[in-house]
């Protein structure tokens with residue numbers, strides 16, 4: 033989408049650069065500021081032109097840079113989905129280690145859900161691994177204990 037830019041007078045590379053740049057400074061600044069001040073530098077109101085997504089909920093993805101950037105269908109390829117899910121699993125396990133273990137049964141349910149998502153996002157030729165879906169869940173207590181003693 034090229035809203036707000038005079039396409040006729042710019043070459044494509046310039047327009048692409050402008051799109052990538054839109055609202056990026058705000059995003060960068062928000063990342064540096066304490067949360068109370070970050071609210072003074074909100075996301076852009078217009079489409080940034082090149083969304084970069086984060087998952088805001090189970091079925092909600094939002095753009096880091098603009099308010100119109102929201103979708104309820106995953107914008108990621110299955111490989112990106114796998115990378116993001118493995119990243120989330122890694123962060124969750126690190127959090128468990130810091131807290132000395134999962135706080136509640138719900139923490140483990142959420143971790144199992146993410147492992148299931150990671151397995152589902154594996155490339156087609158790797159689908160045979162789906163049969164092992166129960167294995168990571170069964171190994172969770174061991175993983176958490178290993179992290180606790182690390």
Ligand SMILES: [Zn+2]
Nearest residue numbers: 080095098101
């Ligand atoms: Zn955006």
